[in-house]
Ligand SMILES: Nc1ncnc2c1ncn2[C@@H]1O[C@H](COP(=O)(O)OP(=O)(O)O)[C@@H](O)[C@H]1O
């Protein structure tokens with residue numbers, strides 16, 4: 001029976017884009033352990049959109065850092081796109097990130113001295129060193145057009161509104177067509193209306209390209225658009241069933 005169970009687990013791991021199991025993450029703060037993530041398990045299938053909600057300080061960003069291979073779990077297993085991140089060295093992690101991930105941050109993190117086109121182009125150049133410069137520019141322009149910024153290619157971030165900057169952030173995260181997008185409160189710095197618009201764009205891009213998404217958000221309306229919702233509470237992650245939408249007659 002153990003063999004049967006093991007077989008099933010192995011098969012499941014083969015298909016998941018994220019398979020994190022019993023992950024603990026602790027930091028040593030002034031000689032005292034701070035237990036940030038407690039036995040967190042999370043499984044995400046290709047093309048699935050998963051939202052994570054929960055109060056500030058509960059560990060959401062920490063989990064994203066582990067999934068991006070930017071921090072290492074203290075114990076447990078973090079499998080992303082069939083790589084067990086705990087077993088990779090820095091070079092392998094960098095390669096993993098280039099191949100697998102797009103990341104969208106709350107505060108955009110664009111390079112101020114570069115135009116929108118070059119911010120997106122640079123990300124593609126890093127992800128796909130095999131492409132010619134002409135091809136990089138072409139695809140970066142297409143990614144910016146896809147987020148409605150075809151007329152802003154030569155603008156630097158300071159000449160763009162917050163919503164426009166986050167569109168550049170989305171174009172940058174999706175230009176190399178990664179199988180997984182990690183978004184940490186991508187609408188947190190935008191007004192409600194712009195946020196809804198940007199989120200819509202992100203969901204559309206993900207569905208078009210069958211990109212799996214892990215979206216951290218404070219906005220219940222945004223979370224409700226995900227396939228599944230998790231809640232983080234003091235370092236513990238649990239799947240949440242949202243109340244069904246009221247029936248309309
Ligand atoms: N590098 C760090 N040094 C000290 N404390 C940290 C560090 N990273 C995270 N923490 C703490 O871990 C907890 C979870 O943080 P975080 O993952 O950023 O939560 P969230 O994204 O849900 O707001 C918080 O109490 C935070 O202060």
Ligand SMILES: [Mg+2]
Nearest residue numbers: 060061062184
């Ligand atoms: Mg956070």
